[in-house]
Amino acid sequence: MNNPDAMIFMRDLHKSFGTIEAVNGVTLSIGRGKVMVIIGPSGSGKSTLLRCINHLEIETAGEIWVDGEKLTRDQTQLNRIRAEIGMVFQHFNLYPHLTVLENITLAQQIVRRRTKAEAIEIARQQLDRVRILRKKDDFPFQLSGGQQQRVAIARALAMNPKIMLFDEPTSALDPEMIKEVLDVMLDLVEDGITMVVVTHEMGFARRAANEVVFMDRGKVVEQAAPEAFFTNPQSERSQLFLSQILNK
Amino acid sequence: MLNWNGIRSRLRDYPWWLVGILFLVLGTFYLILTQPTFNEAFAFIKAGLSVTLSTTFSAFGIALVIGLLAGLGRISSNVLIRNIATLYIELVRGIPMLVLIFVIAIVVVPAMVSGLNALGATLAENGLPFLAALFSGIENKEVPMTARAITALAATYGAFLAEIFRAGIQSIGKGQMEAARSQGMSYVQAMRYVILPQAVRNVLPALGNDFISMLKDSSLVSVLAVRDITQVTRLYTGQTFRYQEAFTTLAILYLTMTVILSLLVKTIEGKLRRNE
Structure with missing residues (x-):
């Protein structure tokens, strides 16, 4: 499953801020045209992981490949690759x-x-x-x-862009506005663009994702198809998280 | 019926200070028009007005460029650039402006001229006479005091403006830079098209205030015998001993210019605030 031919591939990715390991050894691959939704408690490193994909954060260790090309610190390469990666921020910017x-x-x-x-x-x-x-x-x-x-x-x-990254796109919105944004995102899924979405919208994850990744403390705890993840979570940590979020 | 509360609050908010200034300015101009001694002083002093204005405008233009570059340098991730910019700013801030004007005009500019001459000589020896011609043959006595004064003012204010630009850039949320970079813009493009337009807009009133300060501080260049209004006033009093008339006129001239400019800055400030 983890192969360098994927649209996005990361191997043993680490990112630390001082002594805090925000991302602590993540290996993931996202296929062409696939939608990956990353969920997890706040501070679990999911936003940091997303920001590593277009080098808004530079990994402390590990590798990232985008469309078959390994990210380096070369600014010219970086600008070229970033143009191929659209990013949507929590606060719109x-x-x-x-x-x-x-x-x-x-x-x-x-x-x-x-x-x-x-x-x-x-x-x-x-x-x-x-x-x-x-x-x-x-x-x-x-x-x-x-x-x-x-x-x-x-x-x-x-x-x-070949890829769209969404960093909690609805977290700063009033409830009645969340739907209009999610509807637009669902349209994109239909259009078959590769998407990585960090969100707390479980309904969206269930409808749109090809794969759900659950992160906690900088690590991928569970990775599964949405149906399997939401109906039958394997790890204790994700069971607890889902029960907290769904019984709200 | 009269609305006494409305009238009272209007009277309280009325800019009485401006009426006071207007009174002073008009009173002085009345003296200039009616008193021969004032009239003569004014006629003599106003000859320096073009020097004061041209010195201020050209020095401020250069200071804007220096300030922008040094301000960007201050926040550069490059250690060398950041330290050079900080060194420059701290040097200027640590020396009184009057002393700095002397030092730049009498020490720094001649040193730069010698440096350029040496560079020209080296280029000539290495068979590059075309380039050498650009850098040699300048003599210190050929650099006029006005040019030195402008250099000194620009270098001083460049440091002040650098801090204004730095603060303006840092007041823009880092999400703006991230959004621009995420679209594939280079650092320079993001600065040029996204950060600076917002930052400059935010610091426009501060830049205006520094322009006013510079207009006042341009009086310091009189120590270099540049014939600005302060210097011609001193020359006039040296000849006529009419100190009271001359210095009153001089002060009112500065006041007239700065008050007009500061009202202009206030208007711009109000316009910017309305558009937010």
Whole structure:
């Protein structure tokens, strides 16, 4: 199952902050077009693991391969690979000084070197895809949290990434806005893009994931198909976690 | 019926200080128009106005460039760059501005000229006469005091502006840099297109205030015999002994310029706040 031909492959990954081992020896592979959902208690290292995939965090030990290429510290390689990996953040991180449309065209123009007209055309398509085209001339602060997150997804998609990373995309949203973001993410699953999602939304994990990974204290405790994981968790730790989260 | 509470709160919030300044400025200009001694002093002093303004504008322009580079240097992950930037800023902050102006004009600029000459000589010896021509043949006495004064002011304010730029950049959440980098932008691109536009906007009022400070501190270049309004005032009093008229006029000239500028900065500040 763990093979270097996968879209993302990591071997014995470690990341420590000072004396804290945030990620402590993780080996995982994510196949092309597959959706992996990473769950676990807070502080279990799942966000750090995700951020290692596009080197927002640099691993202390181990290897990461993206689309058959091993990540190094070479900035040119890193910028090239990052352009292929879209990332959606918990706090959206839209560029507040730019309009919705400009948020989406900026990196297309300076990283993908598209003309302004091309970039705008693609931005319009992506905004339409996340159902928010009518807000294209607004500034981020004029949008609700759910709308901002959908713009952030469109911004990532406009780069035509091979991979989409989601770092708790609904955790900062009001409950009534979670659905609109999850619906957009479910559309992406249909489109067959490789996705790695860190979330607390168990409903999404169950519906969308090909594989669920449960992490605790920097290690992968359990890795299974969603049905198997949610109906029959193997480890004691994941049983406890699920009972806490589902009986809420 | 009269709304007494409304009137009272309006009177309390009214900018009386500005009325006071207006009174001083208009009073002085009245004297200038009516009193021959004031009139003569003003006519003499205003000749220095273009030097004061051109010195301030060019020094501030250079200081903006130095400040941006040094500010970026201060937060660089490169140890050498970071330490050079910090060294520069601490040197400037640790020396009184008046002393610094002397040191730069009399020690640093000549040293730079000798350095360039030596570089030119080396280039000539190594058979690069084209490049050598650029660097040699400058003589110290050919570097005018105005240029030295501008260098000194720019170097001093570059350090102040560096700290403003650094604070502005650090006030932008790190999520912005991460978002930009995650899209494949280089550090420089992320700075240029995402961080700096936001940071500069945030520090615009602070930059404006430093511009006003620089306009005032430009009076220090009079010690280099640069003929700004302070220097021409001193020359005038040396000839006429009309100290009271001359220095009153000088002070009111600075005050007029700085108050206009500070009202401008306040307007910009208010506009920025409304757009948030």
